[in-house]
Amino acid sequence: MTMRPWELTLTGPLTTLEDAIAILDRVALRIVLVIDDQNRLLGTLTDGDVRRALLKRHTLSESVQDVMCSTPRTAKRGWSKDRVLAVMEKYQLLQLPVLDDAGVVVGLETLHDLVNPLKQDNPVFLMAGGFGTRLRPLTHNCPKPLLKVGDKPILELILESFIKSGFHNFYISTHYMPEMIVAHFGDGSQWGVTIHYIHEHEPLGTGGALGLLPHDGINLPLIVMNGDLLTTLDFRSLLDFHGEKGGVATMCVREHEYCVPYGVVQSDGHKVRAMVEKPVQKFFINAGIYVLAPELVKCVPYATRIDMPTLLEKQIAQGNDVSMFPLHEYWLDIGRMEDFQKAQQEFGHL
Template sequence: MDAHRSLKKWQNILVGPDTPLEKAIEVLDKGGLRIALVVDEQKRLLGTLTDGDIRRALLKHRPLDSEVRRVMCQTPHTADSSWSRERILSVMEDLELLQIPVIDSDSKIVGLETLHGLIERRKVDNPVFLMAGGFGTRLRPLTNECPKPLLKVGDKPILQLILESLVGEGFHRFFISTHYLPEMIQEYFGDGSKWGVSIQYVHEDKPLGTGGALGLLPKNEIDQPLLMMNGDLLTTVNYRELLDFHNRHDSIATMCVRQYEHQIPYGVVQTDGSYIQSMEEKPVQKCFINAGIYVVSPELVSNVEEGTCIDMPTLLETSMEAGKKVAMFPVHEYWLDIGRMDDFKRAQLEVDRL
């Protein structure tokens, strides 16, 4: 069997068992195959690390300096190098695998079979809602005469980078919300035919908040879970996996989150009345923050009446108070919220990571 069956080089996704989780995430993200292969010094396969393994570790607040061996799947499905392509594809289909390592008789890794190419060519009918109505006040004077989504990162507007990343994954039904300088956005993107997709616009006469904008969508056209995101984000998150995650978790919505660490610059004292229980010098607090990407069910969209002014966190809190489930999807991939001038400058330096 050829060792280069995948679209990208599998040699670039090899890590050792003692590799820190943070470094393994970088390897996985750069490899673009949604998997890292854990091997010993002789290239014998010890395990695999997938997006799902990483997200489960993040949800458990595993430290990023944890060794990969503590997080990896130690009993991955494998294919023998003597198998035919047809047999491998049949096994992958039966086991619903997106990729499978190929090993020889000594358990040494010799290749990786992937369904990546087939998946990329399949269309995704879920509608996408891009929020592009903000004023971008923290980026003035750049936004005095240009809406933030049209500011260029590299040689393309931010919103075009977002659109093209989604088009590349098979999405073709787009809605864009506008408010500030809407005619510039509509003139640039038109009806989407330039990208071979459909784009419809909804206009906020007054700012309604991210949740309120849902009330402007044509309810009869939101017939599947809606992917929704802010129009000032740069990310390499896997949108297909996000949709699959949402569909598996029986929730009215799914919010993407990022792990955020903050070091308290002082010694923290735990007390019991007038007595000290413990002391910790400059502890690091970990939490999840809203990443500005959501999947929302048609039910939630239909619940937002036209003209309602509400942001997404409040809308989701209201849903939870009503007994509905809201899931969270940890994003470990590249992610940058272009909110301030420093973020915009950083985006110019990191655009090649997209």
């Protein structure tokens, strides 16, 4: 008997956070329902819960019961659509588990299924002007965003991932071999979207092209993404997070582990206090995906070279809030030849 999609979200309280994240990614309902051995609901885990856990440095080996929401909002079996929608609207929920009188999970209502999907009007800016020098000779006669992973160019895979989430208003920055990118994507009509091109006559860094955008047309938060990334990130979830946290920008980050290949000596002056063999250090690294408030986009000077980290650091120095959004989804920066080969191997699993 085929399982219903919501049944694939069910898991036990001792499931590891890593396995729960895998369920979130695989089932794509943006929630995990934690149940006991009688199928009674113990709690829920959403993208937001995962990111809060990562920010608090919880490890992926911890049990889901340590980070789940143990008092989730629920619906009763038999509630009308209007009543379910009213609860979702009041508490700003995207999902609502449905329970019977004994607290057993009997279903899952999602806002996506209850409401006709609407277009996402936020503009998307895809940065596709780089030279791709580390991928030569592949990029001698082809811009990196048009290199194929599987049977499609990298940039087309990115575009289609946004389209599946309802985005339709795109800008693409170009510099290296721009005519090839324009020839491939045109005005976007073959995908049912609108594409405008922002050409950098001289390289302007990772943030300078923002100053070439038609600022009077940027009235909603803008998603900016490097044109050489593959990810299964839910872009609507990113926008929801940005809206919840406020501030002028949200930067996606990825946790990176580095193992020091030697024994590290901790000292106090000339005295040895401890020795740690091959310690592992963890850092959050820039994932190359941002959400920018319209006022930030409009403050970038015309045709001025600036990198995105510098732009955000200036905002922080001025006292403006910049949030970070930790990614647990698949993410690959195709910057080197080994990354490109890895993308070919993993493409079929995306």
